[in-house]
Every structure is written in C-alpha cells, then in structure tokens.
Amino acid sequence: MLHRNTKRRFLIWLGIFVFLFISRNYFTFAHTTQNQYEDYTNLDLIRFHIRAESDQNIHQQEKMAVRETVLRYMEQNISKVSDKSQMRRQILAHRQDLEQTVQNTLNTYGTDATVAIYFTKEFFPMRKYGQTIVPAGIYEAMRIDLGKAKGKNWWCILYPSFCLIDSNHVLENPKDKEKLEAMFEGKTVNVKYKSYIKKLVEKHWKDKK
Numbered sequence: 001m002l003h004r005n006t007k008r009r010f011l012i013w014l015g016i017f018v019f020l021f022i023s024r025n026y027f028t029f030a031h032t033t034q035n036q037y038e039d040y041t042n043l044d045l046i047r048f049h050i051r052a053e054s055d056q057n058i059h060q061q062e063k064m065a066v067r068e069t070v071l072r073y074m075e076q077n078i079s080k081v082s083d084k085s086q087m088r089r090q091i092l093a094h095r096q097d098l099e100q101t102v103q104n105t106l107n108t109y110g111t112d113a114t115v116a117i118y119f120t121k122e123f124f125p126m127r128k129y130g131q132t133i134v135p136a137g138i139y140e141a142m143r144i145d146l147g148k149a150k151g152k153n154w155w156c157i158l159y160p161s162f163c164l165i166d167s168n169h170v171l172e173n174p175k176d177k178e179k180l181e182a183m184f185e186g187k188t189v190n191v192k193y194k195s196y197i198k199k200l201v202e203k204h205w206k207d208k209k
Contacts, residue, residue: 038137041121043183046084047141048158049122052151053113059151062109066146067154069105073098074158084140087159088119091142102144113147124155132180 048070052063077094081087091098095117102115120143126136134157142158160179 037123038135040135040137041140043139044084044160045139045157045180045183046087046119046159047124047139047155049124049141049143049153049155051143051145051149051153053111053147053149054151056151058109058111059146062106062111062146063151063154065105065109066102066144069101070098070144073101081159084159088142091117092119102146106146111147114145116143116145116149118143127155133184134180135184 050063050067050070053059073094074091077097078087078090081090099115099117102117106113106115119140121138121140122143124134124136124139124141127134141155157180
C-alpha cells in the first residue's frame with residue numbers, strides 16, 4: 001500500500017511538472033508578439049507620454065488640452081539642445097513650473113487632479129510617421145500622469161522631433177526624419193521572452209503583499 005501511495009504521489013507531481021513546463025513554453029512562444037521587445041533606451045531619443053485620469057470624455061478632453069499646453073510651453077521655454085541628456089536636464093529644471101502650468105490647464109475644466117511629471121522607461125508600440133517607422137520596444141520617456149492615470153494615453157516623440165507632426169503623423173522637419181531613420185538602421189534585435197505563468201505568479205505574490 002505504501003509503495004502504491006508513493007507511486008501515486010510521484011505521478012501527480014510529475015503531471016504538475018509536465019503541465020507547468022508545457023504551459024510555460026506554450027505561452028512563451030504563442031505570445032511572442034506581446035512578449036518580445038528590444039531595449040531602445042540607449043538611443044538619443046525621448047518619448048512623450050500622457051495618461052488621462054480616466055476614459056470619461058471630460059478627462060480625455062483634459063488630456064488633449066494638456067498635450068497642447070505642454071508642447072507650447074516646451075517651444076517657449078526649452079532652448080535648442082544637441083542631445084537627450086540636455087533635453088532631460090532642461091525639463092527637470094522647469095518641472096515645477098511645468099507642473100503648475102498643467103495644473104492651471106486642468107483648473108479650466110474644474111479639475112483639481114494631481115499632476116506628476118517624471119522620466120521613466122516603458123514599452124511603446126510601433127508607430128509610423130509618414131514612411132518612418134519607429135519600432136515597438138522599451139524607450140526612455142517623459143511621462144505625465146493626470147490624477148489616477150487610469151485613462152487612455154497619448155504619446156509622441158519629444159526628442160528629437162519635438163512632436164512637430166501634422167495630423168497624419170508626418171514629420172515636418174526632414175532632418176528629424178533622417179535622424180530617426182539613422183537610429184534604427186542596422187539595429188540587431190535582442191529578443192527577450194517572458195513566461196505568461198511566471199507573470200501570473202509574480203502578480204499573485206505582488207497582490208499578497
């Protein structure tokens with residue numbers, strides 16, 4: 001009887017191991033579109049990302065108004081720079097004033113949501129600017145969170161193009177177009193894979209804390 005129970009436990013654990021192994025590999029390869037990316041944070045490029053308070057119409061209107069306010073502020077207060085580190089330093093030097101400017105814009109909508117402006121590294125999907133393709137991957141970004149930042153977001157390239165694009169996302173400055181194309185020319189893709197199950201387990205333990 002003891003031998004039979006031991007064998008049964010062994011088969012149960014073997015079954016669990018096989019299930020986890022197959023699941024890990026299935027989700028790894030079946031979801032490569034979502035789970036593979038390249039790290040572009042070393043490029044001389046900064047993305048611009050705004051997240052609205054929520055998906056309510058008023059909050060989405062605020063988001064677009066903040067976009068216009070920030071781009072106008074940048075054009076008026078940020079001097080010409082030669083690389084992204086200079087751009088970052090200038091923005092950080094103006095951050096308090098810029099946050100207040102954004103807050104003033106929100107106030108016109110009767111909103112007193114908090115405003116957070118900071119630099120981060122995050123994933124962006126592929127974006128096409130005319131014939132120039134900026135691939136999906138991890139980029140450095142200046143991010144603005146409005147309130148709880150749970151709503152639909154908006155993004156563009158802050159540097160080098162300074163978001164100077166028309167409604168069809170065509171770069172207005174030919175030099176910016178050439179610079180962007182040169183950045184991604186001949187790039188080798190360092191693919192990273194993430195297990196879906198591992199992701200669920202990490203989320204489970206994070207929620208437990």
